[in-house]
Every structure is written in C-alpha cells, then in structure tokens.
Amino acid sequence: MTDPSALDDHAFAVWAAEQAGAALLEVRGSAAGSGLSGKDLKNAGDAAAQEVLARVLVEHKPDDAVLSEEAEDDHVRLDARRVWIIDPLDGTREFSEPPRDDWAVHVALWEDGELVAGAVAQPELGETFSTAIPRVVPPRTSERPRIAVSRTRPPAFVAALAEELDAELVPMGSAGVKVMSVVRDVADAYVHAGGQYQWDNAAPVAVARAAGLHCSRVDGSPLVYNEADTSLPDLVVCRPELADQILDFVKRHGTD
Numbered sequence: 001m002t003d004p005s006a007l008d009d010h011a012f013a014v015w016a017a018e019q020a021g022a023a024l025l026e027v028r029g030s031a032a033g034s035g036l037s038g039k040d041l042k043n044a045g046d047a048a049a050q051e052v053l054a055r056v057l058v059e060h061k062p063d064d065a066v067l068s069e070e071a072e073d074d075h076v077r078l079d080a081r082r083v084w085i086i087d088p089l090d091g092t093r094e095f096s097e098p099p100r101d102d103w104a105v106h107v108a109l110w111e112d113g114e115l116v117a118g119a120v121a122q123p124e125l126g127e128t129f130s131t132a133i134p135r136v137v138p139p140r141t142s143e144r145p146r147i148a149v150s151r152t153r154p155p156a157f158v159a160a161l162a163e164e165l166d167a168e169l170v171p172m173g174s175a176g177v178k179v180m181s182v183v184r185d186v187a188d189a190y191v192h193a194g195g196q197y198q199w200d201n202a203a204p205v206a207v208a209r210a211a212g213l214h215c216s217r218v219d220g221s222p223l224v225y226n227e228a229d230t231s232l233p234d235l236v237v238c239r240p241e242l243a244d245q246i247l248d249f250v251k252r253h254g255t256d
C-alpha cells in the first residue's frame with residue numbers, strides 16, 4: 001500500500017491525480033447502468049474528483065493552500081508559500097461523452113513563485129504524465145507541424161497561423177490532453193487564446209516544462225501562477241523550434 005505521506009511532491013501529485021482518476025472511471029462506469037448522462041454526468045464527475053482531491057490534500061498536505069476549479073477561491077493562498085493548483089476534471093464536456101478519452105485530472109504544486117511539481121492523469125489511457133519522471137519528447141514524426149486546438153472553442157486566429165506554418169489542426173478536448181499531445185508527439189504545438197484559468201494549464205505546463213517544451217503566454221511573456229486573478233486566458237506550448245514562428249505570427253497578427 002502506498003503511504004502518501006512518505007511521497008515527495010512529484011510522486012504525491014501523481015498519486016493524488018490517479019486517485020481522482022479512479023473515482024472518475026467509476027462514475028463513468030456506473031453512469032451507463034444508472035442512466036446518468038449530459039450535465040448530470042459532468043456534475044457527478046466534477047463532484048467526485050473534487051471530493052477525492054480535497055480529502056487527500058487536507059489529510060496529507062494540511063499546511064498547504066489549494067486553488068481548485070471546483071471550490072471557492074480562498075485568498076489565504078495569496079500569502080501561502082505552497083499552493084496546490086488543481087483541476088479535478090479537465091475536459092468535462094468530453095468526460096460526459098463516452099467513450100471519448102480526451103479528459104484529464106490536473107494536480108500542480110506552486111511554491112515560492114514557481115510551479116515545482118505537476119501531474120496530468122489521463123485515466124482512459126491508463127497514463128499519468130508528471131514531473132516525477134520527466135518525459136523525453138520523442139523525435140518529431142510529422143513533417144507538417146500539427147497544432148492541437150480546442151474541439152469546441154478553437155480560437156479563430158489559429159486557422160490563419162496553421163495556414164502560414166503549413167500546419168494541420170488537431171482538435172481535441174481538455175487543455176491537459178492537448179499539452180500532453182505535444183509531450184507525446186501526437187501534436188507539435190498547442191495554441192490557445194480567448195479564455196482559460198490557472199487550473200486549466202498549471203499542471204500541464206509543469207509537465208511540459210520538465211519535458212523541455214516551450215511554454216509561454218501568446219505574447220511570449222511568462223505564465224504566472226497563483227495570481228489573485230484566476231484567469232490565464234492564453235498560452236503556447238510547443239516544440240522549442242516552433243516557438244519563434246508562432247510568437248512572431250501573434251506579434252504581427254494578434255489573436256482577434
């Protein structure tokens with residue numbers, strides 16, 4: 001049996017994300033039998049994963065603050081040294097559309113101004129990507145760059161960006177899944193603007209940085225976490241060799 005208290009922050013993030021992932025698989029598994037679908041399934045997933053993460057954090061990290069998509073924002077976090085930034089279920093829409101597998105659990109740790117640990121569990125893949133064992137991004141297998149975009153809210157400018165780069169757009173759900181698609185060589189970049197929150201990208205960015213990928217705002221400035229404003233509306237995560245072209249496009253054309 002794992003003793004979560006004995007784990008370092010990286011391994012704890014993995015363990016916690018997998019605990020929530022197991023609860024989500026259970027909710028999904030029983031949904032078919034109970035007739036749960038649509039909004040009810042989304043709510044059941046959000047609630048189950050939040051319950052697990054809130055419980056394990058209180059039990060094992062009682063001195064740390066928490067910022068969660070599914071809990072009231074306690075501003076005590078603004079004076080805390082360590083803050084867990086969590087999205088219990090990212091890609092809620094896709095979770096509610098079985099058998100889609102593009103949804104994830106995000107657990108990140110921010111400490112003294114920086115993301116220091118993170119885990120992104122993709123329960124339907126049986127995989128957790130993390131800073132515990134940073135991934136080595138495989139060599140690029142596609143000649144044309146592939147840009148991961150939101151399947152339901154793709155920013156309009158990304159189509160023009162793809163045209164300039166002679167890139168292909170790869171729509172999928174969940175910010176975590178899209179960032180991990182770059183880590184896994186399913187895509188070469190993830191570009192987003194128009195709205196997102198710290199919990200949507202904190203853990204994915206921690207994992208992507210550890211894997212050596214470029215991570216920034218679309219204007220090239222750093223992604224800053226544990227700010228009072230939870231909005232963090234845009235980002236670029238990509239293979240380092242694509243960063244200049246993408247940032248230069250945004251500089252010339254903006255994101256409107």
Ligand SMILES: Nc1ncnc2c1ncn2[C@@H]1O[C@H](COP(=O)(O)O)[C@@H](OP(=O)(O)O)[C@H]1O
Pocket residue numbers: 069087089090091092093149150151152153172173174175176193194195196197200
């Ligand atoms: N324009 C927008 N405004 C606010 N949140 C957005 C957004 N676009 C994407 N997101 C959030 O980012 C996550 C990934 O979205 P997408 O799959 O469309 O790329 C989703 O998180 P949740 O599923 O946790 O709500 C979604 O709510």
Ligand SMILES: [Mg+2]
Pocket residue numbers: 069087089090091175199200
């Ligand atoms: Mg989210």
